[in-house]
Amino acid sequence: MNNWIQVTDLKEIPKLGSRIVKTAEGDIAIFRTAHDEVFALRDACPHKQGPLSQGIVHGTSVTCPMHNWKIDLASGEALGADEGCTNTYQTKIEEGQVYIQIK
Amino acid sequence: MKESLVLVGNGMAGLRTLEELLKLDADRYDITVFGSEPYPNYNRIMLSPVLASEKTIDDIILNSNEWYAENNITLHSGDAVKEIDRVNRQVISESGKQVQYDRLLLATGSDPFIIPIPGADKDGVLGFRDIADVDTMLDAAKNYKNAVVIGGGLLGLEAANGLMKNGMNVTVVHLLDTLMERQLDKPAADLLQASLRQRGMNFLMQAQTAEILGDERVNAVRFSDGNEIEADLVVMAVGIRPNIELAQKAGIYCDRGIVVNDTMQTYDPKIYSVGECVQHRNVCYGLVAPLFEQARVAANHLALLGIGKYEGSVTSTKLKVTGIDLFSAGEFNEEEGDEVLLMQDPSQNVYKKLVIRDNRIKGAVMFGDTMDGTWYFQLLREGTDISSFRSTILMGQHDLGDAGHGDETRVAALSDDAEICGCNGVCKGDIVNAIQTKGLFTLDDVRAHTKASSSCGSCTGLVESILASTVGEGYSAAPSKQPVCGCTEHSHDEVIQAIHEHELKSMQAARDFLEWKTPDGCATCRPALNYYLLARWPGEYTDDAQSRFINERAHGNIQKDGTYSVVPRMFGGLVTPNELRAIADVCDKFDVPEMKVTGGQRIDMFGIQKEDLPAMWKDLSDAGFVSGHAYGKALRTCKTCAGKNWCRFGTQDSTGLGVKLEDLTWGSWMPHKYKLAVSGCPRNCAEATIKDFGVVCVDSGYELHVGGNGGIKVRVTDFLCKVETEEQVLEYCGAFTQMYREQAHYLERTAPWVERVSLGYIKMHIVDDEANRKELYERFKYGQKFSQIDPWKERAEGQEANEFTPLQIAG
Ligand code: SRM
Ligand SMILES: Cc1cc2nc3c(=O)[nH]c(=O)nc-3n(C[C@H](O)[C@H](O)[C@H](O)COP(=O)(O)OP(=O)(O)OC[C@H]3O[C@@H](n4cnc5c(N)ncnc54)[C@H](O)[C@@H]3O)c2cc1C
Ligand code: SF4
Ligand code: FES
Numbered sequence: 001m002n003n004w005i006q007v008t009d010l011k012e013i014p015k016l017g018s019r020i021v022k023t024a025e026g027d028i029a030i031f032r033t034a035h036d037e038v039f040a041l042r043d044a045c046p047h048k049q050g051p052l053s054q055g056i057v058h059g060t061s062v063t064c065p066m067h068n069w070k071i072d073l074a075s076g077e078a079l080g081a082d083e084g085c086t087n088t089y090q091t092k093i094e095e096g097q098v099y100i101q102i103k
Numbered sequence: 104m105k106e107s108l109v110l111v112g113n114g115m116a117g118l119r120t121l122e123e124l125l126k127l128d129a130d131r132y133d134i135t136v137f138g139s140e141p142y143p144n145y146n147r148i149m150l151s152p153v154l155a156s157e158k159t160i161d162d163i164i165l166n167s168n169e170w171y172a173e174n175n176i177t178l179h180s181g182d183a184v185k186e187i188d189r190v191n192r193q194v195i196s197e198s199g200k201q202v203q204y205d206r207l208l209l210a211t212g213s214d215p216f217i218i219p220i221p222g223a224d225k226d227g228v229l230g231f232r233d234i235a236d237v238d239t240m241l242d243a244a245k246n247y248k249n250a251v252v253i254g255g256g257l258l259g260l261e262a263a264n265g266l267m268k269n270g271m272n273v274t275v276v277h278l279l280d281t282l283m284e285r286q287l288d289k290p291a292a293d294l295l296q297a298s299l300r301q302r303g304m305n306f307l308m309q310a311q312t313a314e315i316l317g318d319e320r321v322n323a324v325r326f327s328d329g330n331e332i333e334a335d336l337v338v339m340a341v342g343i344r345p346n347i348e349l350a351q352k353a354g355i356y357c358d359r360g361i362v363v364n365d366t367m368q369t370y371d372p373k374i375y376s377v378g379e380c381v382q383h384r385n386v387c388y389g390l391v392a393p394l395f396e397q398a399r400v401a402a403n404h405l406a407l408l409g410i411g412k413y414e415g416s417v418t419s420t421k422l423k424v425t426g427i428d429l430f431s432a433g434e435f436n437e438e439e440g441d442e443v444l445l446m447q448d449p450s451q452n453v454y455k456k457l458v459i460r461d462n463r464i465k466g467a468v469m470f471g472d473t474m475d476g477t478w479y480f481q482l483l484r485e486g487t488d489i490s491s492f493r494s495t496i497l498m499g500q501h502d503l504g505d506a507g508h509g510d511e512t513r514v515a516a517l518s519d520d521a522e523i524c525g526c527n528g529v530c531k532g533d534i535v536n537a538i539q540t541k542g543l544f545t546l547d548d549v550r551a552h553t554k555a556s557s558s559c560g561s562c563t564g565l566v567e568s569i570l571a572s573t574v575g576e577g578y579s580a581a582p583s584k585q586p587v588c589g590c591t592e593h594s595h596d597e598v599i600q601a602i603h604e605h606e607l608k609s610m611q612a613a614r615d616f617l618e619w620k621t622p623d624g625c626a627t628c629r630p631a632l633n634y635y636l637l638a639r640w641p642g643e644y645t646d647d648a649q650s651r652f653i654n655e656r657a658h659g660n661i662q663k664d665g666t667y668s669v670v671p672r673m674f675g676g677l678v679t680p681n682e683l684r685a686i687a688d689v690c691d692k693f694d695v696p697e698m699k700v701t702g703g704q705r706i707d708m709f710g711i712q713k714e715d716l717p718a719m720w721k722d723l724s725d726a727g728f729v730s731g732h733a734y735g736k737a738l739r740t741c742k743t744c745a746g747k748n749w750c751r752f753g754t755q756d757s758t759g760l761g762v763k764l765e766d767l768t769w770g771s772w773m774p775h776k777y778k779l780a781v782s783g784c785p786r787n788c789a790e791a792t793i794k795d796f797g798v799v800c801v802d803s804g805y806e807l808h809v810g811g812n813g814g815i816k817v818r819v820t821d822f823l824c825k826v827e828t829e830e831q832v833l834e835y836c837g838a839f840t841q842m843y844r845e846q847a848h849y850l851e852r853t854a855p856w857v858e859r860v861s862l863g864y865i866k867m868h869i870v871d872d873e874a875n876r877k878e879l880y881e882r883f884k885y886g887q888k889f890s891q892i893d894p895w896k897e898r899a900e901g902q903e904a905n906e907f908t909p910l911q912i913a914g
Contacts, residue, residue, distance in 0.1 A: 008910050016623060016649040020909040030910070034623050051665045054653040056626040063626035065653040065661055067527075067554075070626075081552040 004092070004099040010036065013098070018053045018062070023102060028089060029053035030098065031073050033060055038091045039073035040100045046071070046084025105133045106205040108405065109194055111184045111349065113138025115147055116378030116394040117210030118166055123402030125174055127620070131406060134176045135202050137194070140233055141181035143168050146542075147233070148391060148574070151423050154237050154265030165542050187353035189371060206373055206405060209350055209361060213343040213379040213389070218253070222315030228337045231262045240336065244269035247335030251275075251324050253312055255282040257422060259340035263304055264424045266336070274305040274332060276312060276324070286420045286431035290447075291454050291470045298427060298452065307332070345380045345387055360387045365412045367401040377401050383413065390418050395544070403592065410592045410618055419480045421473070421571065430476035433466035433483050434458060441465065446497045455497055462490045475499040477567045488861035491821060523569065524555035524562045531569060538573045546570065588627035590619050595631070595848035602635050608644055610636065624650075631849035634736065637772055638844050641886035648903060654734035657906060658894045659716060662709065667716060669708045670733035671723050672769060675743045675761035675781075676704030685726030693719050703740035703778070705731055717907050721899035729769070729893040736850070739778045741765035742790065746783035746800070755800035757783035760829055764798075767833055768840060770891040771883075774847040774856075777840070792820045795843075795853040796836050801825075805832050809839055809865065810857030818854040821862045824870045838869050838876040841883035 013019050013032040020043060021028045027043035029052050037060065043053045050066030060073045070079040076088040090101040110117045113136050121134065138144075142164070149163040171178045179200060186195040193203045215230025217223055227243065229236050243250070244266060252263040255277030263273045275282075281292035296306060311327040315337060325331045345360035356362050356370040360382030367375050367383075377397040379389055388394060393416035403411035419432030437443050437458045444457040453471035457464055457479065464483040469476055478499070482489060489496055517523075519532030537543060537552045549566055550556055556566040586592050593601075598617060607613040610632050614624065624632065629650035636644040648656050659667035671686070686706060690698060696710040711719060720730075732739060743761030747753035761781040768779065780791040781798040791797030793813035797820055799806040804827040808820035823839070826832060842865070847856040857865060869876050898907070 005912055007912055012905060012910070014649055014905060017905075019905065021912060022909050023912065027909075051661075054657070054661060054665075056629060056652065057649065058623050058625045058629065059621060066663075068626065 003103060004101050007098050007100055010038070010093055010096050010098055013038070016057045018055075018057060020051075020053045021100070025102070027051070027053070028100065028102075030091070030100065031057055031062060033057065033073070036093075038093055038098050040089035040091050041071070041073065041076050042087040042089075044086060045069060046076075046078055046086050047082070052086070106131065107203055108132035108134050108206050108208065109202055109204040110134065110136045110208045110210060111187075111194065112210035112212055112378065112380070113140065113142075113144055113178070113180060114210060114212045114378065115144065115165075115391055116212070116398055117208060118144040119395050119398035120208060120210065120377055120401045120405070121174075121176065122166075123399050124405050127402060127406040127408065129174070132206075134174075136171070136176060136178045137182055137184045137196055138178070138180045139183035140235075142234060143171065143178065143180065145234070146574075148423075150231070150234070150237050151261035151265060154231075154240060154262065155268045156265075160234060162539075184349060187349065187355075187374075189353055189355075189374075192373065204373075206375065208401065208405070209355075209369070209374060209376040209380060210378040211346040211349060211380045213345045215339060216342040216344050217339050218312060218341060220312060220314055222317065222321070223339075225315055225317050226320040227317075227335060228315055228321055228339065231258055231338055231340050232343075240266060240338065241269065243336040244271050248272055249274075249333045250336040250338065251332065251334040252338045252340060253324075254340035254342070255279075255306070255308075256285065256340060256342075257283060257420060259338070260299065261423055262338045262340055264299075264302075266338070267302070267304060271336070272305075274307055274334075275299075276307045276310050276326075278309065278311060280308050282306075283422075283431075286435070286468075287429070287470075288435055288456065288468055291429070291431075291456070291468045294452060294454055294470045295422075295427065295429060299424075343379065343389055345382065347380055350376070350380070358382050365400075365414060366404050366409075367397055367413060368404070375401050375405065384415050386415060388416065388418065390420070392416065393418060408592075408618070408620065417484055419467075419476070421476070428469075428471055428473040430467065430469040430473040432476070432480045433464070435466035435468040437466075444493075444497055457496065459489070459493075462488050462493070464489060474568065477571060478564055485859070487859065488863065491858070491862060523565050524553075527554040529553050529555040534566060534569050535573050538570060543570075544574060587631055588625055590621040590624050590628050591617060593617050598632070599635055599639075599846070599848075602639050608636065608640050610647060610650065626652075630655075634772060634774065634849050638886070641889045648906070655736070657713060657716065658720075658730055658734060658898065659711070660734045664710075665713075666710045667713055668733070669711055669716070669719060669723075670701065670703075670705055670731040671728035672731040672765075673705040674765045674769075675741055675758055677743075677758065677762060682726060682728070685723070685728070689719055689722045689726075692722065701733070703731075703733070704742050705733075705740065707733070713907055714909065717899050717901075717904075720895035724893065724896045724899055728895075730895045732770070736773050736775050737777065738765075738768045738771050738773065739776050741768075742778070742780040742794070744781070744783050744788035746781075750783055752786060753783035753800070754802045755783060755805065757781040757789065757798075757800050760798065760800075760805075760832060761789075763829065763833060764836055767837060767884075767887070770893075771840070771844070771887060772890060773840075773844060774849050775852040777843075777853070779836070793817060794820065796839055798832055798836075803827070805829075807832065807835055807839075810853045810862070812852055812854035816854075821857060823862075823866065834876065834880050835869065837883040838879035839865070841879040841886075842868060844883075844886075845879075 007021050018029050018031045029041050029043040031039045043051050045052050045064040047069045050064045052062050054065045055062040061070050063070050069082050072079050076086040078084045092099050144166040146163040146165050152158040182196045182198045184194045184196050193201050195201050215232050250266045250271040250273045252259045253276045255275050263275050267273045281289050282296050313327045314325045315321050316323040321334055321337050323331050324334045347357045347361050350361045351357050361376045361380050362382050363369055363376050367377055369376050378394050396416055397413050400411040400413040422429045442459040446455040456468045458466040463486050467479040517531050521531045523531050534553055534555050543549050556563045607616055613632055633647050633650040654660050693715055695708045699707045701707045741761045741764050743758045746757030747755055764779050777795045779796050780789040780794040782789040782791045783800050791799050792808050793811040797808040804825055806825050807823040809823045811820035812818040843853055
């Protein structure tokens with residue numbers, strides 16, 4: 001628990017964009033919204049494991065590059081008529097640094 | 104405190120408005136609904152199949168009582184509103200409820216017209232409008248034998264069919280000598296009457312009803328010529344009257360219907376009205392498609408977005424009598440000067456007629472084979488110039504060469520496991536099931552729920568046909584004006600025009616000016632806006648990487664396993680030993696698992712890890728290669744053949760000209776992918792006549808062809824013109840390309856674009872107007888100054904490094 005890991009300076013993630021963090025339990029995608037909120041999801045779409053980090057970010061969701069599913073960044077749930085969910089990770093920003101919590 | 108919205112009329116138009124409103128703004132209002140019928144909202148259209156015992160009432164409920172509860176809507180069903188007190192802004196119901204409103208929506212529908220003849224008030228005489236009417240008819244069918252339906256229109260025939268199915272002996276009485284005269288011409292009406300007669304329906308044509316006879320209950324009908332027939336049930340289906348009584352009593356201005364403006368407001372701006380009770384621009388509608396369009400506009404206004412406008416609708420009709428195919432739209436009776444295209448096959452009972460004015464479809468009537476009704480209707484609404492496929496138009500859309508589906512066009516006959524959408528693997532049964540269980544009405548709904556037709560779109564026509572045959576006319580065909588996406592009301596053309604005229608130079612400026620509904624758009628509109636800005640303001644607008652689809656952001660094609668492919672440009676397909684050696688070295692160095700010669704005359708390297716891309720590009724760049732843009736909505740390849748230098752038939756240097764064309768055009772961003780080819784003679788080995796811009800060399804010069812497509816739906820080019828020099832080829836190519844870049848919608852290839860705007864229009868601006876052609880060419884070359892910078896080289900030198908390097912965990 002309480003395993004906060006510092007990953008990057010916020011500036012290194014493009015606004016409305018994302019970066020990948022390589023971890024022992026697989027790739028994690030970190031997203032930054034227009035309002036500098038930061039979210040982290042397992043970099044695998046609930047549909048067919050597409051890399052969500054490569055999608056287009058809008059509002060607080062990301063559109064998967066493979067077949068256009070829309071995934072909610074906060075819950076990891078597919079939006080609209082699609083059904084499915086991917087893992088989420090807690091994030092926080094302190095003094096411009098981004099942390100994620102890996103159990 | 105929330106504002107209060109009251110809806111009077113718990114029917115199809117009113118509830119559709121609420122649904123649209125909830126989508127836009129679920130929290131603005133406390134909503135109360137009054138409905139005089141003791142049911143939640145149901146699909147009135149489907150009363151015909153219920154009467155014919157093909158469906159039950161439960162099947163046709165659209166919004167269940169739970170739906171109202173979930174959305175915090177108070178429903179008073181079985182309680183009509185009897186008075187509107189506009190001074191105190193409240194409505195008063197039959198049962199005495201008083202509810203305050205800030206805004207009021209009237210959707211009271213219409214009433215069947217009952218002819219005021221003696222005896223019209225007897226038992227067993229009724230209209231065909233609601234569940235109660237259907238119950239009465241089904242009851243009668245159990246106890247009585249003879250039914251008379253007065254009115255040979257759509258509703259009358261559906262009622263007659265239903266009663267017949269329930270074992271009654273039915274006679275349809277019609278004032279004129281042809282059935283459904285508002286929708287059909289005489290030949291089609293005759294075919295219809297013949298096939299209904301064959302099923303056992305009786306007709307009394309040109310007969311005027313004079314009196315209904317009987318004691319309490321009807322037992323006969325007498326006509327003006329003195330004849331009488333027996334009748335235990337009389338259904339009057341001679342028309343509807345907008346239900347305006349309540350509005351009229353409240354002093355709201357009414358004519359035939361409640362008069363509204365383009366934002367669906369009555370003369371009292373607090374009071375809106377939609378549906379059959381409405382009169383808009385002097386028209387009252389009686390089909391749901393236009394009412395649903397009205398609903399969208401009213402909802403938009405109620406959500407205070409204020410951008411929607413209702414401008415009237417063109418409607419089409421189908422008859423919902425199982426086994427009879429009939430379609431009608433527009434002005435199906437020709438006027439002087441119109442042309443008529445006709446196809447008749449009496450042995451198959453097929454009749455098709457199109458009325459053409461100025462090369463555009465104005466009306467259509469079809470009997471027997473209505474497969475292409477939706478397609479004709481689309482051409483009609485969009486005002487498409489049909490000259491280029493006029494000779495085969497009656498054969499239907501599949502005759503245009505739909506390589507994807509061949510003759511799988513008979514939707515109705517298809518089995519449930521027939522695949523409709525090849526892209527998403529969706530079968531007919533999935534679509535029908537989703538439509539029925541989730542209550543879908545529009546193409547967009549079906550796309551959202553099943554993904555059918557949401558990708559390449561080549562099956563759109565099929566999906567629309569399934570919709571139409573599953574829900575009858577209830578389905579609203581795509582509105583003539585399609586917004587870019589759910590984030591906006593505006594169409595592509597409106598966006599392009601606004602960016603130009605109001606000098607909008609950033610994504611934010613465009614979204615603000617056009618009142619986007621979402622703060623930063625979505626994956627559909629962002630790439631489109633980014634392209635429009637880039638194409639319009641070269642050198643001024645800075646490309647927004649985060650608004651590009653991943654392929655264009657990473658400058659490579661993403662593969663199913665998340666790796667990328669790399670395709671370097673080989674101008675005109677020419678290549679040298681040194682270049683081949685360099686490619687071989689790169690493949691060795693980066694362990695490329697597979698190489699392939701593409702269909703575009705160059706080499707594809709597959710399976711590259713994203714992190715390796717910049718280093719690989721550096722090596723390629725050092726060897727003189729630039730990006731092939733195989734991943735982009737951009738200039739792809741210029742295919743060439745051997746040409747005059749080698750080939751014994753070659754008439755010109757097709758290879759050399761191909762290289763010049765690719766030199767001119769590489770790097771430019773486009774609305775969609777864009778491909779060129781040059782063939783050295785009419786044998787056409789470079790397949791120039793299925794390219795976006797193709798050149799076929801002949802002895803006396805160069806034939807230019809445009810708008811070809813070799814992909815999902817093969818389309819052969821149109822011949823643009825012939826020119827004499829290579830310089831002219833370059834100029835025409837640049838000008839045509841620029842016109843496409845400036846005018847086409849994002850994700851519209853040249854083939855559909857040329858069909859939409861017509862070849863004549865393109866010739867007028869490119870071939871006939873030399874000054875305009877030269878200006879277009881100059882604008883193209885100017886834009887190229889900023890786009891012919893190799894994206895691979897830039898990234899090999901470190902630009903956008905963040906895109907390609909994963910984060911290392913720091914702590
Ligand atoms: C590599 C290649 C196949 C090959 O190995 O030969 C190819 C591969 C793809 N094609 Fe293609 N097409 C390739 C030549 C063609 C051709 C032939 C040609 O250009 O002469 C056509 C038909 C001609 C035409 O476009 O009119 C073709 C019609 C399509 C289409 C249908 C386009 C249409 O308008 O109907 C798509 C889908 C799309 O664009 O939406 C498509 C899409 C694709 C995509 C991008 C699918 C995707 O989104 O991932 C494939 C990318 C594979 C990759 O990662 O590299 N590809 N594709 C060819 C690359 C040519 C090149 O050198 O750049
Ligand atoms: C049998 C049949 C078949 C049809 N087939 C087709 C078809 O194939 N295609 C097509 O496009 N259209 C078809 N229609 C027409 C379509 O059903 C109507 O256009 C549509 O239902 C009209 O919607 P509306 O909301 O305006 O009216 P309605 O759906 O009639 O809703 C109005 C509601 O308001 C209620 N109401 C009226 N006054 C008050 C009041 N004072 N207080 C409270 N409630 C009140 C009424 O009882 C009614 O429930 C068909 C209609 C019928 C009857
Ligand atoms: S390369 Fe083209 S034809 Fe082949 S699978 Fe991919 S998209 Fe389909
Ligand atoms: S893998 Fe994400 S949409 Fe298919």
